[in-house]
Amino acid sequence: MEEQESSILGRYRTDLRGVVSSSASAYGYTLTIWSTGAMLSHFYRPPSSPKVFLFLGGAVLAFELVGG
DSSP: OOHHHHHHHHHHHHHHHHHHHHHHHHHHHHHHHOOOOOOHHHHHHOHHHHHHHHHHHHHHHHHHHHHH
């Protein structure tokens, strides 16, 4: 029984390491974009709704171009 628990814990650690390493770049990208937006909103005024949607559309288009 103890061997089975050890095996489950080892597999859990391996899987957790894989999940964290595969999502690290996306998480870092999100933090970079969010903090940059917060700083720009602090020093300038918050963007208007059309500018927000233009930024979103550009990001989606760039994601499609890179992914395709």
